[in-house]
Amino acid sequence: MLRFLIRRTLGAAVILLIISALVFVLFYAAPRDPARIACGKVCTPETLALVKKNLGIDHPLPVQYWDWLKGLFVGRDYTSFGHCDAPCLGYSFQNREPVLSTILDRFPATISLALGSSVVFLVFGIGTGMLAAVKQGKALDKVASSASLIASSMQIYVVGVFATYLLVDQLHWLDRANYTPFTSDPVGWAQGLLVPWLVLSLIFTANYTRMTRSQMVESMSEDYVRTARAKGLSRRTVFFRFAWRGAMGPIITIFGLDLGTLLGGAIITEQTFSIQGLGRLSVKAVSTNDLPMLLGVVLVAAAAIVVFNIVVDAVYALIDPRVRLA
Amino acid sequence: MSLSRRNFVIATSVAAAGSTLLSACSSGNAGGSGSTPSDGATSYTGAKVTVGTKEDSTGPAPEIAGAKKGGTIYGLAPDDFSHLDPQRIYYAYNSTAALLLHRCLTGYKIDSTGHQKLVGDLATDTGTPSADNKTWTFTLKEGLKWEDGSELTVEDVRHGIERSWASFITEGANYVQSALTGKGGKWRDAYEGPYKGKHLDSIVTDKAKRTITFKLAEAKPDFNFTLAMHSYAAVSPKLDTKEKYDKKPAACGPYKIKAHTTDKSMVLTRNKYWDPATDSIRNAYPDGFEFDFGIETLDSTDRLIADQGKDQYAVSIYKGVPAERIQKVLTDPELKKRSFNGLLTGIYYYAINTKRVTDLKVRQALNHAWPLQQIRQIYGGPSAGDFATSILSPDVIGYKQYDAYGKLKTPQGDPAAAKKLLKEAGKEGMKIVYAYPQDPTYDKTKVVIENALKAAGFTPVIKAVDSTSYYDQIQQIDNSYDVMWFGWSPDWPTAYTVVQPLFDGGAIGNGMNNISQTNIPWINDGIKKNAVIADQAKAGEAWQALDERIMKEVAPIIPETFSRRYYVYGSKVGGAQFDPNFSATLLYKTFVKA
Numbered sequence: 001m002l003r004f005l006i007r008r009t010l011g012a013a014v015i016l017l018i019i020s021a022l023v024f025v026l027f028y029a030a031p032r033d034p035a036r037i038a039c040g041k042v043c044t045p046e047t048l049a050l051v052k053k054n055l056g057i058d059h060p061l062p063v064q065y066w067d068w069l070k071g072l073f074v075g076r077d078y079t080s081f082g083h084c085d086a087p088c089l090g091y092s093f094q095n096r097e098p099v100l101s102t103i104l105d106r107f108p109a110t111i112s113l114a115l116g117s118s119v120v121f122l123v124f125g126i127g128t129g130m131l132a133a134v135k136q137g138k139a140l141d142k143v144a145s146s147a148s149l150i151a152s153s154m155q156i157y158v159v160g161v162f163a164t165y166l167l168v169d170q171l172h173w174l175d176r177a178n179y180t181p182f183t184s185d186p187v188g189w190a191q192g193l194l195v196p197w198l199v200l201s202l203i204f205t206a207n208y209t210r211m212t213r214s215q216m217v218e219s220m221s222e223d224y225v226r227t228a229r230a231k232g233l234s235r236r237t238v239f240f241r242f243a244w245r246g247a248m249g250p251i252i253t254i255f256g257l258d259l260g261t262l263l264g265g266a267i268i269t270e271q272t273f274s275i276q277g278l279g280r281l282s283v284k285a286v287s288t289n290d291l292p293m294l295l296g297v298v299l300v301a302a303a304a305i306v307v308f309n310i311v312v313d314a315v316y317a318l319i320d321p322r323v324r325l326a
Numbered sequence: 327m328s329l330s331r332r333n334f335v336i337a338t339s340v341a342a343a344g345s346t347l348l349s350a351c352s353s354g355n356a357g358g359s360g361s362t363p364s365d366g367a368t369s370y371t372g373a374k375v376t377v378g379t380k381e382d383s384t385g386p387a388p389e390i391a392g393a394k395k396g397g398t399i400y401g402l403a404p405d406d407f408s409h410l411d412p413q414r415i416y417y418a419y420n421s422t423a424a425l426l427l428h429r430c431l432t433g434y435k436i437d438s439t440g441h442q443k444l445v446g447d448l449a450t451d452t453g454t455p456s457a458d459n460k461t462w463t464f465t466l467k468e469g470l471k472w473e474d475g476s477e478l479t480v481e482d483v484r485h486g487i488e489r490s491w492a493s494f495i496t497e498g499a500n501y502v503q504s505a506l507t508g509k510g511g512k513w514r515d516a517y518e519g520p521y522k523g524k525h526l527d528s529i530v531t532d533k534a535k536r537t538i539t540f541k542l543a544e545a546k547p548d549f550n551f552t553l554a555m556h557s558y559a560a561v562s563p564k565l566d567t568k569e570k571y572d573k574k575p576a577a578c579g580p581y582k583i584k585a586h587t588t589d590k591s592m593v594l595t596r597n598k599y600w601d602p603a604t605d606s607i608r609n610a611y612p613d614g615f616e617f618d619f620g621i622e623t624l625d626s627t628d629r630l631i632a633d634q635g636k637d638q639y640a641v642s643i644y645k646g647v648p649a650e651r652i653q654k655v656l657t658d659p660e661l662k663k664r665s666f667n668g669l670l671t672g673i674y675y676y677a678i679n680t681k682r683v684t685d686l687k688v689r690q691a692l693n694h695a696w697p698l699q700q701i702r703q704i705y706g707g708p709s710a711g712d713f714a715t716s717i718l719s720p721d722v723i724g725y726k727q728y729d730a731y732g733k734l735k736t737p738q739g740d741p742a743a744a745k746k747l748l749k750e751a752g753k754e755g756m757k758i759v760y761a762y763p764q765d766p767t768y769d770k771t772k773v774v775i776e777n778a779l780k781a782a783g784f785t786p787v788i789k790a791v792d793s794t795s796y797y798d799q800i801q802q803i804d805n806s807y808d809v810m811w812f813g814w815s816p817d818w819p820t821a822y823t824v825v826q827p828l829f830d831g832g833a834i835g836n837g838m839n840n841i842s843q844t845n846i847p848w849i850n851d852g853i854k855k856n857a858v859i860a861d862q863a864k865a866g867e868a869w870q871a872l873d874e875r876i877m878k879e880v881a882p883i884i885p886e887t888f889s890r891r892y893y894v895y896g897s898k899v900g901g902a903q904f905d906p907n908f909s910a911t912l913l914y915k916t917f918v919k920a
Contacts, residue, residue, distance in 0.1 A: 169632045
């Protein structure tokens with residue numbers, strides 16, 4: 001296991017390095033100049049040069065990238081901002097705040113959104129999927145399958161606006177979406193995120209229902225399940241100990257990827273509910289040519305996906321003894 | 327609409343509104359006849375600007391009927407203010423905060439109808455020019471203080487201007503710097519800034535007499551308007567924290583910053599050292615303001631419409647009602663009562679590259695062909711704004727409506743007239759490359775433009791340009807575009823700030839705004855001549871004549887719309903009205919209803 005983790009961690013570091021280099025190159029390959037935004041309405045070449053110097057982008061691309069990489073390990077000094085301690089992801093071109101502290105400030109909102117909705121969609125998605133598998137071909141199965149088909153074709157920005165209108169503005173059942181840190185008010189945290197959790201999980205629940213159902217149905221027709229039945233094991237034991245365990249492998253794989261993606265920022269959900277998470281931060285970084293912020297957010301998102309891939313591989317081995325961490 | 331780039335040019339302008347200005351010595355009211363901007367009307371067409379007297383400049387500001395002190399007004403916005411350091415302020419939305427925190431020598435006193443007077447803000451009046459308009463003297467009011475209780479002096483006013491030379495300040499306006507040094511765009515070469523103890527020779531202060539005198543390199547009859555820009559607000563050398571000032575500037579206005587979490591929230595509380603007797607502009611009824619950032623415009627609009635809890639005391643700071651909710655606001659009587667609207671300063675238009683489209687008849691044909699009505703329909707119909715037919719907008723002194731290409735009669739475009747002109751020019755089937763910033767709205771307007779060009783006998787080639795680099799690309803003088811979407815807003819209500827940057831031959835260059843690339847002697851001469859006319863009412867007439875002549879004899883642009891913006895606010899907010907300068911909610915006039 002240790003060898004596996006070391007090898008995968010080193011691989012992840014290489015992947016992140018490649019991603020950061022790619023973002024750097026792609027950013028400058030686009031015909032856009034981040035200095036132009038800070039250059040005022042009448043942007044003379046002299047002022048533009050001054051802005052570039054202030055932003056630290058007056059050097060050749062490889063030098064800029066090297067400076068950025070160095071900053072991660074030894075910190076960095078800026079003319080305009082002073083010293084930035086390691087690990088330094090730089091200063092935002094847009095709001096002139098340290099990138100790392102901005103990301104750390106936004107990450108709790110994204111984690112809250114991702115974990116809360118994950119609980120909802122896993123419980124309801126897997127639960128409904130299993131029920132549908134048990135009642136295969138019956139009314140419950142048909143209703144669950146149809147409902148999941150409809151739900152999976154919904155768009156968050158439509159459902160979100162409708163849910164707010166109905167549940168918040170008209171019925172006054174739930175609070176308007178907002179993010180309160182868990183540490184300052186756990187109840188307010190849950191109340192403010194309940195509508196986004198429900199909306200975000202609606203689409204995921206549908207997917208997990210369909211996936212769980214099909215995996216369970218497939219698993220129940222496997223030889224080892226039939227053997228278990230033939231040996232006279234109870235229906236419950238066969239279902240949970242054999243069929244369920246066999247079906248969970250692919251679901252865990254997909255969940256790992258989904259959670260990693262969600263931790264990189266649920267862009268549309270955050271946008272719809274005006275929640276200040278990593279997703280909105282990344283959109284703003286792109287639209288304002290904010291390279292340091294963009295690099296920071298992309299790396300966090302990539303790291304989340306890479307890390308959860310490793311976790312999934314490890315968990316997979318635990319669930320399915322046939323898999324070994326070679 | 328996206329604030330950051332679509333409005334880069336038009337929204338960066340710290341534009342002053344009003345349709346007519348009268349010189350300091352005259353009076354009159356030839357301005358727009360708009361209805362009150364605070365009554366939810368849809369016909370507000372701009373406001374007149376006059377120059378106030380010393381009495382007009384004396385505080386306190388006139389009371390608003392029914393208003394009382396106290397309470398908190400909540401402000402919602404999608405984005406935080408990008409700058410709070412006044413010298414770094416150029417975007418209009420930043421000025422909505424600056425109005426509460428900072429003060430300049432002059433400012434605009436706005437009445438309940440949106441009409442306004444230029445008055446002395448820190449100064450006792452709007453300044454005294456020399457006979458040749460090259461020297462301007464202002465006297466500071468007594469009792470001006472900073473938020474720490476220290477006295478605000480003429481040296482603070484000078485420091486506010488001199489620190490514009492600091493290398494970390496690159497975003498603000500540069501009119502005053504150019505005027506003080508006479509070096510044009512090379513003004514930075516003439517002075518190293520105040521941080522090494524040196525002062526500009528062209529600013530003379532007398533602390534005992536509280537006077538500050540500006541010696542300009544050339545005549546600037548409207549210099550007192552220029553000084554109303556927040557880029558020229560006072561900053562105390564003792565309270566100046568240089569780069570860090572942008573995060574927490576010292577206030578001399580009625581409010582100071584109590585707390586600010588970048589991109590999330592800002593809390594303003596009363597500046598107890600601000601004396602209403604020194605301020606004829608700001609009412610400042612609420613005890614404080616609490617701003618929430620990161621609220622998408624549709625979300626904030628829905629919250630204001632729902633009018634629940636704290637949102638009853640809330641306003642949208644600078645974002646208007648989005649197109650999806652305009653009809654709801656206009657058709658619901660209760661909501662209409664809780665709304666106001668106004669025209670944005672400036673004009674949206676299409677620049678024709680005269681270096682590529684060299685034939686006047688072709689440019690005229692483009693004007694005839696352009697489908698203004700279909701474009702406005704995509705923007706949201708008549709509520710989205712008024713058709714533009716001139717270079718000057720209704721908020722500029724001297725504006726007069728004319729219709730050189732029959733656009734008011736045939737806003738849908740006149741392909742027959744266009745075809746006739748093309749035939750006369752021998753350019754039937756001419757290729758026209760139209761560039762626009764890629765965006766869902768302009769992706770729709772390009773379709774109707776393409777159809778109209780085809781109907782008029784052109785061969786259109788449509789170029790969608792990445793919106794984040796759009797201005798960089800069209801402001802290259804060797805670009806390959808014939809017609810380019812653009813917008814412009816004046817920095818104060820004299821036409822110099824429109825015609826000079828857009829049509830003067832000296833304003834052609836990479837990164838500059840004469841993207842029509844007109845370099846015509848009679849236009850250049852006309853700009854020079856009009857810029858030194860002392861009587862601004864007469865200057866306005868001269869600028870209007872130049873505007874009309876340019877459109878008829880050069881046709882370097884296709885005017886599109888004077889955009890309109892609607893705001894809705896909470897039911898317990900009083901005094902909410904349109905800020906004609908910055909197209910936002912005029913925060914300092916709001917109050918909490920009993």
